[in-house]
Amino acid sequence: MKYSQLFQFTGLGLQAFEKVFLGQLPESELDLSQTSLVAPVSDTSAFEVRRFVTAKEMASSLIEAIKPSSPYQLLSNIGLWAWLTFVLRDELFEVNNEGRRLVREMPRWFPSDPNNWQKAQRHLVRMPVLLLASLGDDADHLLCGPPGILPEIREQLTSQQDMFNATFQRVARALYFDTGRGALKRGAGGKNGGTPRRLAKVRRQLDVTWDLDQLEFERIIDTLPREFNRFKPGANAPATS
Numbered sequence: 001m002k003y004s005q006l007f008q009f010t011g012l013g014l015q016a017f018e019k020v021f022l023g024q025l026p027e028s029e030l031d032l033s034q035t036s037l038v039a040p041v042s043d044t045s046a047f048e049v050r051r052f053v054t055a056k057e058m059a060s061s062l063i064e065a066i067k068p069s070s071p072y073q074l075l076s077n078i079g080l081w082a083w084l085t086f087v088l089r090d091e092l093f094e095v096n097n098e099g100r101r102l103v104r105e106m107p108r109w110f111p112s113d114p115n116n117w118q119k120a121q122r123h124l125v126r127m128p129v130l131l132l133a134s135l136g137d138d139a140d141h142l143l144c145g146p147p148g149i150l151p152e153i154r155e156q157l158t159s160q161q162d163m164f165n166a167t168f169q170r171v172a173r174a175l176y177f178d179t180g181r182g183a184l185k186r187g188a189g190g191k192n193g194g195t196p197r198r199l200a201k202v203r204r205q206l207d208v209t210w211d212l213d214q215l216e217f218e219r220i221i222d223t224l225p226r227e228f229n230r231f232k233p234g235a236n237a238p239a240t241s
Contacts, residue, residue, distance in 0.1 A: 001048070001049045002046060002047070002049070003047050003048075003049075003087070005040055005045060005046060005047070006041045006044035006045075006047055006065055006066065006080060006083070007032070007040055007041060007083050008038070008039055008040075008041050008077060008079030009037060009038060009079040009082050009086075010036065010037055010038065010039055010079065012036055012037055013036075013079065014078065014082055016030045016037060017030065017082050017085075017086055018110060020086070021101075021103050021106075021109050021110065023100070027101075030086065032086075032087070041074070041077070041080055043068060043069050044065055044066055044067075044069065045064070045065050045067065047062065049088060049091070051091065052091055052146075053146070054144055054145065054146065054147070055124075055142075055144075055146070055147045055149075056128070056140065056143035057147075058088070058091070058128060058147045059129045059131070059132040059133075059143060062084065062125070062129050063129060070133070071129050071130060071133045072130075072133070075114045076114055081123065084125045085110075085111070085123075085124070085125050088147070089101065091148060092108075092109075092124050092125070092147055093109070093148060094148070105122070107119040107120070107122040108123060108150060109123075109124070110123075111123050111125075111126055114126075117159075117160065121154075121155075121158045124147060124148065124150065127154075127158070128142075128143055128147070131143060131158070134164055134166075138166060138169045138173050139173075140173055140177050140179075140182075141153060141157075141169075141172055141176045141184060141188075142157065142169075144177065144182055144184060145184075152196070152197075153172075153176060153188055153189060153196045156196040156200050157169070157199070157200060159200065165213065167212045167215065171199075171220050171221055174217065174218075174221060174233055175228060175231040176188040176196060176231060188231070193228075194227040194228040194229070194230055198228075199224075202224065202225070206220065221233070
């Protein structure tokens with residue numbers, strides 16, 4: 001499905017959207033042609049709903065549609081992100097054998113207040129767009145999975161707003177992303193030593209000692225504890241299959 005521009009749910013549209021995802025209203029009852037439910041977002045361009053292999057691919061397509069506006073200008077537009085979630089629902093949420101869409105926790109599909117970081121960072125559409133707009137390719141480790149998956153690494157490394165530090169995310173990408181395969185290295189989603197969960201904790205220690213923005217990311221990698229050695233560039237950590 002291709003849209004001439006991006007749209008946003010009105011107040012009534014948001015109410016219907018929420019009922020759909022709570023299973024209180026059939027998806028077919030949310031008519032996107034009704035002006036009482038949907039309104040255009042000015043200064044946006046065409047967007048095509050299609051199969052996106054990765055969250056990065058989806059985010060890139062949306063950033064192109066948002067131009068010339070900036071994603072930052074639209075962060076608080078709950079109606080826009082909800083509309084995008086609805087039109088992308090087949091890409092984001094599976095349907096079980098009983099015909100029920102598996103939407104899981106509400107913050108994944110209903111855009112929370114962007115100031116509520118613990119919830120806002122879980123949204124499956126807005127968060128990838130914000131990550132790509134903020135970090136570019138340095139967000140590869142966070143966006144290399146399918147759009148409908150909220151990976152452990154993203155949960156761990158975006159759980160606090162100050163993690164949107166370009167140097168810190170460059171370190172994480174160098175540790176956990178296999179550039180050759182476009183996938184995470186094996187073990188990057190675990191809980192053992194050297195994993196993103198541990199890096200999130202080590203970051204707090206680094207912040208006490210250094211201003212991360214003033215250091216080359218290679219130097220930070222060199223100073224990480226030995227537990228991270230298996231993920232460091234050149235360690236030949238096997239990639240996921």
